Structure formats: structure tokens, C-alpha cells
Amino acid sequence: MRFVLPLAIFLGLAIMLGLGLQRDPRALPSALLEQPAPAIDRPLLEDQQQVLHLQDLRGRAWLLNVWASWCAPCRQELPVLAELSKRDAVAVYGLNYKDQPDKARALLRVAGNPYRASAIDGDGRVGMDFGIQGVPETFVIDSQGRVRYRHVGPVTAEIWRDRLLPVIRSLQ
Amino acid sequence: MKPRSIGAAFTAALLACMAMLAQAGQTARDQELLDREMALAAQLRCVVCQNQTVAESRAPMAEDMRREIRNQLEQGHSNEQVINFFEQRYGSFVRYNPPWKPSTWLLWSSPFLAALGGFVLLRRTLRQRSMPDEPLTAQQRDRARQWLDTTSKEERQ
Numbered sequence: 001m002r003f004v005l006p007l008a009i010f011l012g013l014a015i016m017l018g019l020g021l022q023r024d025p026r027a028l029p030s031a032l033l034e035q036p037a038p039a040i041d042r043p044l045l046e047d048q049q050q051v052l053h054l055q056d057l058r059g060r061a062w063l064l065n066v067w068a069s070w071c072a073p074c075r076q077e078l079p080v081l082a083e084l085s086k087r088d089a090v091a092v093y094g095l096n097y098k099d100q101p102d103k104a105r106a107l108l109r110v111a112g113n114p115y116r117a118s119a120i121d122g123d124g125r126v127g128m129d130f131g132i133q134g135v136p137e138t139f140v141i142d143s144q145g146r147v148r149y150r151h152v153g154p155v156t157a158e159i160w161r162d163r164l165l166p167v168i169r170s171l172q
Numbered sequence: 173m174k175p176r177s178i179g180a181a182f183t184a185a186l187l188a189c190m191a192m193l194a195q196a197g198q199t200a201r202d203q204e205l206l207d208r209e210m211a212l213a214a215q216l217r218c219v220v221c222q223n224q225t226v227a228e229s230r231a232p233m234a235e236d237m238r239r240e241i242r243n244q245l246e247q248g249h250s251n252e253q254v255i256n257f258f259e260q261r262y263g264s265f266v267r268y269n270p271p272w273k274p275s276t277w278l279l280w281s282s283p284f285l286a287a288l289g290g291f292v293l294l295r296r297t298l299r300q301r302s303m304p305d306e307p308l309t310a311q312q313r314d315r316a317r318q319w320l321d322t323t324s325k326e327e328r329q
Contacts, residue, residue: 025222031263098232124236131261133219133233 030150031131037141038129042119045096052119054145061171062091064139068099069107071135073154082114084160094118097127097135142171205245212241212254217266
């Protein structure tokens with residue numbers, strides 16, 4: 001009986017710390033979950049005369065992928081995203097974060113272009129509205145324009161299959 | 173000196189004084205904004221390098237956040253408005269000083285709860301220790317005497 005209490009306290013602490021170690025402290029839940037996605041209203045990389053309006057995308061679920069040509073994981077992510085979004089018929093839009101449009105366009109030509117369109121966020125202000133911590137990040141946005149999921153880091157085939165696609169399918 | 177030129181000199185001196193005062197007011201305002209900016213930056217967490225404040229961090233994201241703080245202060249936003257701006261986007265995690273609300277009650281009260289538990293445990297242990305032992309029964313007394321006798325005999329041998 002004397003040892004039951006210390007043992008219980010030790011086991012409780014060990015379990016809690018063990019669970020804490022499993023978690024990735026960088027993977028914060030988005031503060032925007034279930035909230036309307038912030039306005040983008042920035043010119044498109046493909047045609048600077050046009051602007052990306054979220055209202056135009058209402059009616060179906062889509063992905064917003066934050067990327068930049070200076071970000072190495074984005075280079076690996078682009079072809080994966082291009083192939084999988086085409087295979088599963090998912091609309092992907094890009095937010096080109098703090099980048100030079102020339103370099104961004106050049107990268108899309110080389111690495112593959114998964115985007116219907118990419119908005120230019122030269123000063124990173126739109127990224128801040130989305131609460132991004134870095135690039136790449138991917139948001140699932142539903143037909144009502146609300147943020148439903150956020151993935152921090154590059155999208156791989158596994159992430160696509162296990163995390164993003166189930167959320168998108170559940171919204172369709 | 174003619175009265176007119178005295179008047180002109182006086183006006184010029186007055187204008188110079190006013191310009192200096194205005195400039196001093198400007199720098200005082202700048203200093204106040206800068207102080208507020210730094211105070212706010214010290215309360216916000218850099219979301220890239222999570223163990224640093226926005227004031228300490230040299231990450232580009234922290235620079236953006238400082239610039240945003242500066243812009244908002246210049247637009248006349250209050251300190252709370254600036255903190256709320258970042259909290260809406262990055263969640264409560266962005267605050268180094270979490271507010272007292274239902275989801276943080278446990279966080280804030282846990283050190284006090286732990287101290288309280290420690291005191292309760294300490295008091296119980298001390299009380300148990302200081303309690304007088306129960307008197308032995310006649311049977312226990314006999315057994316104790318037997319043991320004492322055998323050991324003392326062994327010692328004598």
C-alpha cells in the first residue's frame with residue numbers, strides 16, 4: 001500500500017510525458033478551423049490583371065497550397081500535388097508567399113504546375129491572415145468558404161491519402 | 173534696430189521654437205510607439221522559433237509581425253486590438269501570457285494545486301509520525317521479552 005501512491009503518480013507522469021513526446025509541437029491546429037477563410041484578393045501569377053476572389057470558388061471543396069520558389073520542400077511537393085490532384089480531380093489553388101514572380105513562374109515550368117491559379121502574396125500579409133508558420137502549408141476549404149483542415153509541411157502521397165483526401169471526400 | 177525688424181526677429185525666433193517643439197513632440201510620439209511596439213513584441217510568441225518572443229527572434233516571420241504591430245499602432249489601434257489580431261490568426265499559443273479562461277484554468281492553477289497537494293501530504297505524514305504508538309497487548313509483550321532474552325543470552329555466550 002505504501003508504494004501504490006508513488007507508483008500511480010509515476011505511471012501517470014510517465015504516460016503523460018510519453019504522450020507529450022509523441023506530439024509535434026510545431027503542428028499547431030489552425031486558429032481558423034471552421035472559420036471563413038480570409039480574403040485573398042491578390043493578383044494572379046499567371047495574369048496580374050486578374051485577382052483571386054474566394055467568392056468565385058464557392059460551391060465545392062478546394063485546396064489552398066502556400067508555396068514559394070525559395071522553399072526546398074515545395075519543389076518536391078509540386079510534382080506530387082500536380083499528379084494526385086489531377087488523378088483525384090481536386091481543385092488546387094496556390095498562394096505564392098514572399099516570392100519573386102519570375103522565379104515562381106520558372107519553378108512551375110520546371111517542377112510541374114498543380115494550380116488552377118496562384119495568387120501573389122509578395123509581402124506575406126495574406127499568409128499572416130491565414131496564420132501560416134512557414135511554407136509549404138495546405139488548407140482544405142469547403143464549399144461555403146470555411147477552413148476545414150490545415151496541413152503544415154510538404155504534401156506527400158501518404159499525407160494526401162491519409163489526411164487531405166478523406167477530408168475533401170467528406171465535404172463532397 | 174527698427175521696431176519692424178525686432179518684430180521680424182521675434183517672429184522668426186518664435187517659429188524656430190515652435191518647429192523645435194513640434195519635432196520634440198514628434199520624436200516623443202515615435203518613442204512612445206516604439207516602446208509600445210517592443211512591449212507588445214515581448215508578449216507575443218514567434219510562431220517559427222517557438223521558444224522566442226517576437227522581440228527576440230530574428231526570423232523573417234518575426235520581422236513581419238513586428239512590422240505589422242508597428243503599422244497597427246500607427247493606425248491608432250490599442251494594445252488589446254493588436255494582441256487580438258494575432259490571437260485570431262495564430263490562436264492563444266501566440267500569447268506568452270495566456271489569459272485566464274476555462275481552457276487555461278488548469279494551466280494557471282496547477283502549480284497552486286501541486287503545492288496544496290504537497291502540503292496536505294506533508295501534514296498527514298507529520299501527524300502520523302507524531303502519533304503515539306498503541307500500547308502492546310500482553311501477548312506481544314511476552315514475544316518481545318522472549319526475543320530480547322534470546323539475543324541477550326547469545327551476546328553473553
